[in-house]
Amino acid sequence: MPGRVRIALQAAAVSVVALLLALLGWQVFQKDQTPDVGRAAPLFTLPHLGSEEELDLASLRGKAVVLNFWASWCGPCKDEAPMLESAWNRYKDKGVVVLGVDAQDFDVDAQRFVERAGITYPIVRDKHGSTLGHYGVTGFPETWFIDRQGRLVGEHVAGPLTEDDLERNIKIALGEPA
């Protein structure tokens, strides 16, 4: 085999190995991680449940956001929904938005859940679960709190919320003394 051809083949082999290693590194780097409190909340744009209209999280800048991840088949989510609805009704005029993110679910089940629970706060549908990794969501329900500057604040509640959790973290998100 001529020397040049051999060198070209060796270079091609090394390039392929380097490419595979780069892909491996990228995959490891991209691995879903729970974001840190104090950092900017990962942005997303998702359609409202049962609608083509989209909601951009960035459009809620200037408001405190209670970001609740749920699914219709999740038992604790059913218990939590009335508490979130109550908080929405009490705080919506004070600059708080309760935003539900429904994922790993059927549209029809999610819509039935919303109707039965009498939910009036906005719900977006994450069909592909793209936000779950960015927020480190490993189960339902999970809740994050975002302040008016779009930063994650307070506690990341992985599991059902209590009234105390909700009140305390909403106040933190609003910048009020807890």
Added chain:
Amino acid sequence: MTGRLLAVLVVALAAVTPAAASEQNPTLPELERELICPTCHETLAASTSPIAERMRVFIRARIAAGDTKSEIKAKLVDQFGESVLAAPPKSGFNLLAWVLPLAGIAIAAGVVGLLAYRWSRGRKGEEAGEPSTNGRFSLDPELERRVDEELARYDA
């Protein structure tokens, strides 16, 4: 010749018929093996999670409604994304997942074949070497000289 052609056609038909039947009349167990639970990332067959149970209910209802396997899968992909499929679809970028392993095997087979060919040619070249004076194949001249020296010393 006609007999061989007929045999090939029979084998091809035997392979295609079950696939077509499976597409038109899918069963729950085969779909359970081809779909992934979105929460636990196991096949539906292995999963007992609530969403897996709900997906089974959905699949049974769609089978009863006469949907084909592709239609049922498409409806589940619409709800959960392509990650719900145990094997990537054979289209678009996902086609690479099917083509690359086959291409890798073909390239590896080609390289092995080439090496085997070169090795066998090398052996033939060696075997085709001129016999030495004692009727056996020649040694390296330097080695032969040293062997002769050693033998001469031994005889002396």
